[in-house]
Amino acid sequence: MTQPLVPTGRRPANDGPKAAARNREALIAAAREIFASQGLYAPLSSIARRAGVGQGVLYRHFPDRDSVAIAVLEENVRQVEEAAAAEGALLADVLGVLTWHLTDSAAFLGLLHSNGAAGHAATLAHARVLSARVEAALRRTLPARHRLGGGDDLMIAVGMVSGATSGPARESRERRAAAAWRLLGVEVGPVRPFGGRHPTAERG
Amino acid sequence: MTQPLVPTGRRPANDGPKAAARNREALIAAAREIFASQGLYAPLSSIARRAGVGQGVLYRHFPDRDSVAIAVLEENVRQVEEAAAAEGALLADVLGVLTWHLTDSAAFLGLLHSNGAAGHAATLAHARVLSARVEAALRRTLPARHRLGGGDDLMIAVGMVSGATSGPARESRERRAAAAWRLLGVEVGPVRPFGGRHPTAERG
Amino acid sequence: MTQPLVPTGRRPANDGPKAAARNREALIAAAREIFASQGLYAPLSSIARRAGVGQGVLYRHFPDRDSVAIAVLEENVRQVEEAAAAEGALLADVLGVLTWHLTDSAAFLGLLHSNGAAGHAATLAHARVLSARVEAALRRTLPARHRLGGGDDLMIAVGMVSGATSGPARESRERRAAAAWRLLGVEVGPVRPFGGRHPTAERG
Amino acid sequence: MTQPLVPTGRRPANDGPKAAARNREALIAAAREIFASQGLYAPLSSIARRAGVGQGVLYRHFPDRDSVAIAVLEENVRQVEEAAAAEGALLADVLGVLTWHLTDSAAFLGLLHSNGAAGHAATLAHARVLSARVEAALRRTLPARHRLGGGDDLMIAVGMVSGATSGPARESRERRAAAAWRLLGVEVGPVRPFGGRHPTAERG
DNA sequence: AATGAATGAGGATTCATTCAT
DNA sequence: GATGAATGAATCCTCATTCAT
Numbered sequence: 001m002t003q004p005l006v007p008t009g010r011r012p013a014n015d016g017p018k019a020a021a022r023n024r025e026a027l028i029a030a031a032r033e034i035f036a037s038q039g040l041y042a043p044l045s046s047i048a049r050r051a052g053v054g055q056g057v058l059y060r061h062f063p064d065r066d067s068v069a070i071a072v073l074e075e076n077v078r079q080v081e082e083a084a085a086a087e088g089a090l091l092a093d094v095l096g097v098l099t100w101h102l103t104d105s106a107a108f109l110g111l112l113h114s115n116g117a118a119g120h121a122a123t124l125a126h127a128r129v130l131s132a133r134v135e136a137a138l139r140r141t142l143p144a145r146h147r148l149g150g151g152d153d154l155m156i157a158v159g160m161v162s163g164a165t166s167g168p169a170r171e172s173r174e175r176r177a178a179a180a181w182r183l184l185g186v187e188v189g190p191v192r193p194f195g196g197r198h199p200t201a202e203r204g
Numbered sequence: 205m206t207q208p209l210v211p212t213g214r215r216p217a218n219d220g221p222k223a224a225a226r227n228r229e230a231l232i233a234a235a236r237e238i239f240a241s242q243g244l245y246a247p248l249s250s251i252a253r254r255a256g257v258g259q260g261v262l263y264r265h266f267p268d269r270d271s272v273a274i275a276v277l278e279e280n281v282r283q284v285e286e287a288a289a290a291e292g293a294l295l296a297d298v299l300g301v302l303t304w305h306l307t308d309s310a311a312f313l314g315l316l317h318s319n320g321a322a323g324h325a326a327t328l329a330h331a332r333v334l335s336a337r338v339e340a341a342l343r344r345t346l347p348a349r350h351r352l353g354g355g356d357d358l359m360i361a362v363g364m365v366s367g368a369t370s371g372p373a374r375e376s377r378e379r380r381a382a383a384a385w386r387l388l389g390v391e392v393g394p395v396r397p398f399g400g401r402h403p404t405a406e407r408g
Numbered sequence: 409m410t411q412p413l414v415p416t417g418r419r420p421a422n423d424g425p426k427a428a429a430r431n432r433e434a435l436i437a438a439a440r441e442i443f444a445s446q447g448l449y450a451p452l453s454s455i456a457r458r459a460g461v462g463q464g465v466l467y468r469h470f471p472d473r474d475s476v477a478i479a480v481l482e483e484n485v486r487q488v489e490e491a492a493a494a495e496g497a498l499l500a501d502v503l504g505v506l507t508w509h510l511t512d513s514a515a516f517l518g519l520l521h522s523n524g525a526a527g528h529a530a531t532l533a534h535a536r537v538l539s540a541r542v543e544a545a546l547r548r549t550l551p552a553r554h555r556l557g558g559g560d561d562l563m564i565a566v567g568m569v570s571g572a573t574s575g576p577a578r579e580s581r582e583r584r585a586a587a588a589w590r591l592l593g594v595e596v597g598p599v600r601p602f603g604g605r606h607p608t609a610e611r612g
Numbered sequence: 613m614t615q616p617l618v619p620t621g622r623r624p625a626n627d628g629p630k631a632a633a634r635n636r637e638a639l640i641a642a643a644r645e646i647f648a649s650q651g652l653y654a655p656l657s658s659i660a661r662r663a664g665v666g667q668g669v670l671y672r673h674f675p676d677r678d679s680v681a682i683a684v685l686e687e688n689v690r691q692v693e694e695a696a697a698a699e700g701a702l703l704a705d706v707l708g709v710l711t712w713h714l715t716d717s718a719a720f721l722g723l724l725h726s727n728g729a730a731g732h733a734a735t736l737a738h739a740r741v742l743s744a745r746v747e748a749a750l751r752r753t754l755p756a757r758h759r760l761g762g763g764d765d766l767m768i769a770v771g772m773v774s775g776a777t778s779g780p781a782r783e784s785r786e787r788r789a790a791a792a793w794r795l796l797g798v799e800v801g802p803v804r805p806f807g808g809r810h811p812t813a814e815r816g
Numbered sequence: 817a818a819t820g821a822a823t824g825a826g827g828a829t830t831c832a833t834t835c836a837t
Numbered sequence: 838g839a840t841g842a843a844t845g846a847a848t849c850c851t852c853a854t855t856c857a858t
Contacts, residue, residue, distance in 0.1 A: 166367065
């Protein structure tokens with residue numbers, strides 16, 4: 001009933017439906033940056049603002065905060081899968097890509113559901129799926145009888161490296177990740193996103 | 205805690221200064237439980253409510269959210285120090301106590317300042333001090349030429365175990381912590397709080 | 409409802425001007441159902457969705473919420489008029505048709521402008537016209553010296569029956585309407601929409 | 613409208629807990645006026661503003677919109693009960709008080725749950741209780757073999773009078789209510805709130 | 817010293833309305 | 838003519854913080 005009292009007349013450009021895909025990408029990119037710099041609980045409005053879209057667009061694409069976070073993770077997971085699917089991929093290479101994202105989004109794999117209660121069941125389920133996809137991707141290139149091959153060791157190790165990159169410390173995240181894999185006795189290739197972009201490419 | 209919104213005329217007894225220390229303890233205990241069950245960003249009012257005190261009391265003892273979190277951690281660190289100071293303490297014993305707290309408060313060492321911007325400088329500094337105290341305690345019992353003895357390896361390992369206990373997973377936190385130490389090739393004693401209380405004592 | 413947010417390239421067929429009339433009908437029918445089930449303040453978008461048309465179409469046909477509501481009422485009133493114009497129509501028959509709509513849209517005659525301020529003047533005027541048309545239709549068949557014949561009694565009685573069908577109660581709307589007319593000492597014919605459709609025909 | 617007489621420093625005066633009861637009354641009074649003038653869906657913020665309190669106070673006293681509406685009705689019902697409990701009360705007197713409130717809050721008894729779906733179950737239940745209380749109060753003074761004594765006739769009649777007072781019409785609400793009772797063949801005493809205040813006393 | 821009500825800024829969320837395609 | 842994405846003001850609601858009692 002109560003609509004804009006002032007039909008201002010001037011509206012920003014409406015690029016039409018074509019903008020949908022572009023906006024979605026922009027929102028995910030903005031979310032990645034905002035989450036990295038301000039944490040997972042930054043105002044959603046700041047994400048919309050950074051993406052250059054209205055509040056409503058964010059809600060149209062992502063019904064809640066979890067959806068946004070999941071969308072960011074989804075992209076990371078996709079890159080890991082692509083790395084694993086690449087011709088002649090070795091475990092070390094895939095771990096390099098994974099590690100890149102862990103240092104970028106360490107906040108996530110662990111934080112997303114750091115508590116039991118708060119997480120929606122649906123989000124938790126989605127997170128498990130993503131986790132399983134990462135595990136499947138890694139196992140594609142995991143040599144037989146690898147020391148992380150048994151039980152949950154593989155994903156526990158991933159969690160460990162993630163943990164090593166969090167929190168306040170003297171060393172950089174990258175160094176700590178490297179040290180962590182070394183302590184686990186696992187060799188890691190170059191730490192970078194998949195696609196050959198320069199390692200510092202998408203840092204906020 | 206449904207008090208009458210409309211005053212009834214009675215007031216709770218004022219137990220005098222004695223109550224202050226008791227309230228502080230109650231607040232920390234409440235905070236530990238609330239943080240564990242609802243996450244670090246639970247309403248401060250819920251902590252006061254769980255502690256059975258008014259809002260004002262919380263502010264009297266702790267000026268902000270970080271102070272509350274630090275106070276909880278402080279207790280954990282103290283127990284680790286006590287374990288390390290005990291007659292004939294072995295690294296494994298101290299790690300057991302530390303691990304107990306990691307599984308209880310995994311949310312902390314990592315989460316507290318998972319992001320750079322949000323953390324007050326003072327809190328960050330305080331966290332570093334706590335971290336250094338843990339490191340010092342561990343080194344007291346660290347055998348010469350231990351594989352974690354060099355550089356930052358010791359605290360990176362602690363972060364790794366912390367990371368292993370976070371997030372959604374099939375295994376229990378305790379099992380994951382055990383697996384993590386095993387992957388690091390480090391022996392750990394019984395996982396329990398210092399003081400001999402039963403391991404399941406203070407679980408919420 | 410789950411259309412692709414990201415355009416697929418296909419567009420629904422444009423059925424040409426023929427579609428306009430069909431869409432209008434669909435919108436009114438959808439509005440009737442939505443208003444009945446969700447109340448008069450349901451999101452307009454839900455009406456468009458239920459009608460299976462885009463948001464824009466709704467605005468093409470109805471500039472605002474009131475227009476939609478008026479259009480629904482308009483149909484009801486038309487049926488009452490038709491009933492009154494029918495060969496050999498008796499008051500009881502016309503009241504039956506009217507009552508049918510009151511039980512279906514009790515929300516309306518009363519609610520539409522239950523408050524003074526909110527209603528646009530134009531809507532209020534339109535409502536008065538509709539009300540007058542109902543009164544005129546009823547008077548066509550009103551016997552001389554009928555007990556409701558004087559002053560505003562006739563329309564007050566209509567309002568009363570409408571009121572009897574609103575709100576939470578043990579009895580069904582139909583029964584309450586019947587009881588209301590009985591208390592008013594007025595005989596009512598079969599309660600059904602005009603046109604001989606079965607009384608339960610268009611219930612949602 | 614307690615204005616901050618002393619804008620000392622940064623915040624408006626905090627009158628302390630003593631204000632609780634006063635605020636609750638002010639909120640109910642404000643809600644009565646706002647609901648009457650703007651309808652049941654007026655912004656809750658406008659109620660808080662009119663009551664001269666912050667947003668939070670409204671939410672402290674009433675968790676949602678329904679609670680506010682119920683609180684207003686509650687007061688009306690209480691007056692009807694008091695009227696019925698008065699020494700030597702006659703049905704006509706009680707109906708007079710009831711009718712006063714119907715003309716004031718016609719929006720309610722009917723509107724509150726004009727739709728099925730939207731209403732919370734709890735609100736619906738509460739409304740039924742209020743309705744039952746009104747019925748019980750009326751029956752206290754209902755003469756044996758009164759024409760409204762059977763079945764649901766009594767409350768249906770109340771609903772009818774409520775309906776007569778709603779909507780756009782030439783006559784005033786009071787006149788319409790009087791006409792409605794007359795059509796029902798029921799005698800009504802002076803239409804006024806209970807307590808002997810002048811009939812125009814609390815009109816907004 | 818404690819209580820818990822009040823404040824009110826901020827952030828979440830909805831939805832009427834516009835408009836490129 | 839139709840579609841449905843985008844806009845953004847308005848409203849809802851929470852909760853950190855203050856302060857009279």
